[in-house]
Amino acid sequence: MTYCCALRLEQGLVLISDTRTNAGVDHISVFRKLHTFGVDGERFIALQTSGNLATTQAVIGHLQNALTLRQEPNLNTVNTMFEVAELIGKTLRKVLADITSDLHEQMNYSCSILVAGQIQGDKMQLYNVYPQGNFICATTDTPYFQIGESKYGKPILDRALYYKMPLDDALRCALISFDSTLRSNVSVGLPLDALVYHKDSFKIPTGKRISENDLYFTQISKQWSETLRRGLQELPKPTADYDL
Amino acid sequence: MTYCCALRLEQGLVLISDTRTNAGVDHISVFRKLHTFGVDGERFIALQTSGNLATTQAVIGHLQNALTLRQEPNLNTVNTMFEVAELIGKTLRKVLADITSDLHEQMNYSCSILVAGQIQGDKMQLYNVYPQGNFICATTDTPYFQIGESKYGKPILDRALYYKMPLDDALRCALISFDSTLRSNVSVGLPLDALVYHKDSFKIPTGKRISENDLYFTQISKQWSETLRRGLQELPKPTADYDL
Numbered sequence A, B: 001m002t003y004c005c006a007l008r009l010e011q012g013l014v015l016i017s018d019t020r021t022n023a024g025v026d027h028i029s030v031f032r033k034l035h036t037f038g039v040d041g042e043r044f045i046a047l048q049t050s051g052n053l054a055t056t057q058a059v060i061g062h063l064q065n066a067l068t069l070r071q072e073p074n075l076n077t078v079n080t081m082f083e084v085a086e087l088i089g090k091t092l093r094k095v096l097a098d099i100t101s102d103l104h105e106q107m108n109y110s111c112s113i114l115v116a117g118q119i120q121g122d123k124m125q126l127y128n129v130y131p132q133g134n135f136i137c138a139t140t141d142t143p144y145f146q147i148g149e150s151k152y153g154k155p156i157l158d159r160a161l162y163y164k165m166p167l168d169d170a171l172r173c174a175l176i177s178f179d180s181t182l183r184s185n186v187s188v189g190l191p192l193d194a195l196v197y198h199k200d201s202f203k204i205p206t207g208k209r210i211s212e213n214d215l216y217f218t219q220i221s222k223q224w225s226e227t228l229r230r231g232l233q234e235l236p237k238p239t240a241d242y243d244l
Helices: A053-068 A081-099 A103-109 A154-160 A167-184 A215-234 B053-068 B081-099 B103-109 B154-160 B167-184 B215-234
Strands: A003-009 A012-017 A020-022 A028-030 A034-039 A043-051 A111-119 A125-129 A135-137 A144-148 A192-198 A208-210 B003-009 B012-017 B020-022 B028-030 B034-039 B043-051 B111-119 B125-129 B135-137 B144-148 B192-198 B208-210
Touching: A003 A043, A003 A111, A003 A125, A003 A167, A012 A034, A012 A043, A012 A111, A012 A167, A034 A053, A034 A192, A043 A053, A043 A081, A043 A144, A043 A192, A053 A081, A053 A111, A081 A103, A081 A111, A081 A125, A081 A135, A111 A144, A111 A192, A125 A144, A144 A154, A154 A167, A154 B167, A154 B215, A167 A192, A167 A215, A167 B154, A167 B215, A215 B154, A215 B167, A215 B215, B003 B043, B003 B111, B003 B125, B003 B167, B012 B034, B012 B043, B012 B111, B012 B167, B034 B053, B034 B192, B043 B053, B043 B081, B043 B144, B043 B192, B053 B081, B053 B111, B081 B103, B081 B111, B081 B125, B081 B135, B111 B144, B111 B192, B125 B144, B144 B154, B154 B167, B167 B192, B167 B215
Parallel strands: none
Antiparallel strands: A003 A012, A003 A144, A012 A192, A020 A028, A034 A043, A043 A111, A111 A125, A125 A135, A192 A208, B003 B012, B003 B144, B012 B192, B020 B028, B034 B043, B043 B111, B111 B125, B125 B135, B192 B208
C-alpha cells in the first residue's frame, strides 16, 4: 500500500509520501511516490501517487515524455493549476484506456494522484485526482488530502490541523500522522519523501528523504510516544460508575 | 459501520462498543452492540458485534433462545470460554446457512463477533470470531482485538497499550481510541457502551452508557485535544534541511 498526505495552508504546501510498494507480502520494494516538476521562479508542480505502480509510472512517464519532446500540452506550458489537474486526469484516462476500454475492468489498474503547486499568475492549489480522472480541490475548510492508507493518520490531522497553521507546526503534524501510520500498518514504510513549498516563492524545493536512521524523525517519534503516554496518565481518573 | 474494541489484560477486561448502525447515510439508528450473559459468581460472557445487523441479532437471538428454553448446549452450560467461542461460531454458521448454502454469497450477510469472559475453573479469555465462524484468541503479545472501523483508533492502542497496564489506564486508552474514531468517521457514533470486568471476580458488570452529554467523556476528549496540540508544539523544531 501507500500513504501520501498533502496540506495546502495559508503559508504554503507540506507534502509527504512513503515509498513502500508491495505485490504480495513477499515482494516489497522502494519506489518514490513524490514527484516534482516545474521551472524555478515560474512554476512548481508536485505529484503524489498511490495505487497500481505500472499505471502511476506510465502517467509520470507520459508527462515527462511530453516535456522531453516538447509536446503540447505539457506541465511547463499549461497556464494554471486547474489545467495541470486536467492534464493529469486526461493522461490517467489515456493510460487506462490503453489497457482496456471496459471502465469497470480499468479500476483493477487504477490509481489516485495528489497534485499540488503554483504557477505564476495563479493561486497555489491542491487537487485530488480520482481513479476515474476527475478531481476535487482543497479549500480553507478542508485544507488537506490523503491517499492510500489514510485512516491511521487522520485523527491527528482532524484534531490539530487548520488552514492558518504555521508551516513548521503543520510539518510536525504531518510527520506525526506518518509516524502513527508506520507503527500501525506494515504496508506503509520508510523512507519517506517530504517537502515544504512556500507560497509565492515559485522555488522548486529539494525536499528531504527521511530514512530509518533519520535523527530528527526518530527523536519526534520517541517524544510523541512519551507525550501520548503521559497525556493518558494525566487524564482525570474514570468516574465511579465505570466499576473500577 | 461500527467500532468495537476489547482488551484482555492481566487484571481484567475492558470492552467498549459504539451503537451506530446505518443502512445508507439516511437510515441511521442506535442499536446496542455490547451484550452480556452469564451467572453472577459463576460465569461472565460478553459479545461485541459488527456487520450485518439481522445476522448479529439472529446470533444473539439463538443464544438467548437456547437459554430461555434450556436447550443444550447453551451459554450457561458450556464448560470453558473455548466452548463459548465454538458455540458462537457454530451459531453464526447456522444463521448464515439458513439464508444460503453458497459460502461466497453468505459473506454479504456476515458479521464479526468479539467474545470475552471467564467461567469458573477456566482462564479469562478474549476471542475474535471471524465471519466464517472460526476464531483466534488474544494473547499477552496481542492483548486487544478491534472489529469494524478499527484503523482510526489503532495508533493509540499500538503506542500505549500493554498487557500489564492497570485497568483504569487501559480504560482511558480505549476511550481515547474511541474518541479519535468518533471524530474522524461519522459512521461510528455515540452513545458508547463500556464495561470493565475484574479477573476472577465472576461478577457481571453493569457497564456504563456514554452519551452525548457525558461529562467525563467530554472532559477527557477536550483535554486530549489540548494534549495533542501542546505535544505537537513541544516537539523540537524541524531541522534546517526541511527548507522552512
